[in-house]
Amino acid sequence: MLADLEELVLCESFSADHAAVARSAEVVGALGARLLGAEPESIMIDGVTHLRWAFGSPRVLLVGHHDTVWPMGSLRTHPWSVADGIARGPGVLDMKAGLVQMFHALASLPSLEGVGVLVNGDEEVGSPTSRQLIEESARGCAAAFVLEAAADERGALKTARKGTSRYEVVVHGRSAHAGLEPQKGVNAAVEAAHQVLSIAELGASTETVVTFAADGGAGSLPSGVTVTPTLLSAGSSRNTVPALARLSVDVRVPTAVAQDRIDELMHALTARLPGARLEVLGGRQRPPMEPESSAELFTLASRLATELGQEPPRGIAVGGASDGNHTAAAGCPTLDGLGAVGGGAHADTEHVEVAWMVPRARLLAQLVARTRG
Template identity: 45%
Template sequence: MSITDWTRQALPAMLDDLKDLVELETHSYDRPGLRKGLDGVRALAVERLGVPSQEVLHDGGERGDVLELTYPGTLPGTVLLLSHYDTVWPAGTLAGWPFTVADGRVSGPGVFDMKAGLVQSIWALRGLRALGLPHPSVRYLFNGDEEIGSPFSRPYIEAASEGALASLVFEASAGGAVKTARKGVGLFELSVTGVEAHAGLDPDKGASAIHALAELVTKVAGAGARERGTTVNVGLISGGTGRNVAAGHATSGIDVRVTDVAEMGRIDDVFADLRASDPRVQVSLTGDWNRPPMTPNPPSQRLFEQARAVAAELGWPLKEVAVGGTSDGNFVSALGRPVLDGLGAVGDGAHARHEHVLVDHIPARTALTIGLIAALS
């Protein structure tokens, strides 16, 4: 039996597993939901793959826990499979948006980003075994804080990828293409403290934090450089207490995306030089770089070529793409280790109500992972 024939036969069971996971709502800030969701992920892995040879649970505190499961292979080496189980959808979303399979699409909160990919990763190892293909050991790492930047799970991801033959990330694809480059991201908050005063009676005694912030936002936005792949977005602004009051405080939330590590330093310099023209106004900046850029390194480029060869053997072309979003693959890439991202679902609508997965592509994507892991041996 061919790999693709086997994954096609497995499709109905895979859809059942996907339904089970989607119906466990796992919002990134819902600790009880995350705990229940991870229990469901573990139960699925044990049901489909048996009890792992090694299991480690890292308590995430207020964040989602990190679960590592290792299954021994028949050949030396280890492949790391990365999947997050948290979603952007709050508990209760499912009530008005149930899991649905219709017209060749699977819809539901988190189905595309990224529970379909998680299911595919588990069935890939099941397929390797069922088809009797020699393969290295497989280590799964499931984290529940990816959608908020992986503040807890990052060190575990970095440690787990050390020495791995490859790290495969099951984020959704980009129209079927795998993701070999991603931008880095910085998340910052600019805070301005002014002097409150009555806008009509004592306008000269006030130093408006909002006016100062408006001045600074222009400088911040101007730091973007599209020709260098750098974008700066001021996405949130708040402040003031009344129309007739010179605002005493104002803040803005800033998102910065870069393709080049050098740009991180340039943006840092811009932020360090921010000053209000009114000396009575105080300016402070908090936040940091959340993820470094994911840039193609030689090991990752070789990994993509292996994946492309596997896809060709399966009868279809595999493309690569660079995207502006980030993932846990950024951490691995920054360490110079082989990583391939976007091995998950084909579909559309991440973080949107039209989120969906194309059913017909699930067997092919799973077959790609089966073939790639076997090729890595």
């Protein structure tokens, strides 16, 4: 398993570099072909390479990705290494070790009848080209197992994930000389400041409800909703009233109802300054993976872990999204976080606890065996 992991890590696969992702797909496909005894279907969509295996009519879908957030050349500063039971390298946790565990788990089964595998190449950027492929593959399956990393360093599984939405608020004002006749301008930066405060209010409360303010309506949202203004830019020169400003907004929601309501509120934003105009771009990106979608599979995983002599895993709801959000939204029961155990995903400290790799593969193999019918 470590030799296979080294091979994957040494093949860098930055999401934005489609040629690198294509090379990675060749390496991942060869690994899967060797361990599963079948060549994958290679699917290129808008330049991004995805891999799919299907054995008979799949009843169980295993989902992973082979792209990473690490720019090309990261191996020079973050080389592959294994020392004191810790494996390191770009993408080692998210999620190349998960792929290795998945292939070895499936290779341990006497038959792969009823199993489907999908490994996409754009998960780290929101799966824009693979979402439809994921949803199509998940529909009608009895279970989907997602090989993202465990939720903590004790192997917790991810039983719920927030949905994500992304917005860009474009503020249109009117330029004017800031010294000679500022009164003739409409300051897009000032209008953007008003919008930042209004938008922040939508996710400011950590209580059980938050009151709607953007459209003047009454109502509430569940706890766990976050609405966060992030990137902000305005203006063209220091002595000009800004005619244009842009504001990015990150939204995380625990339920589909909350996601819909936030979408309504974002599109209900109105300008405060006379003469200013707003455009609200973007919207829902990934639907939430709600706890109900994982409940039965988590119970099964806990029981199987006990049978294998492992400590039953905890279940944790997390704020980050994955392709498990898409499989759950397609109506497929989904359990996430079945990949590697470690920490530091996307960071300099990214690592995998090697001792967990075999036990996690064994747990996954039993889950597949018990759910494929």
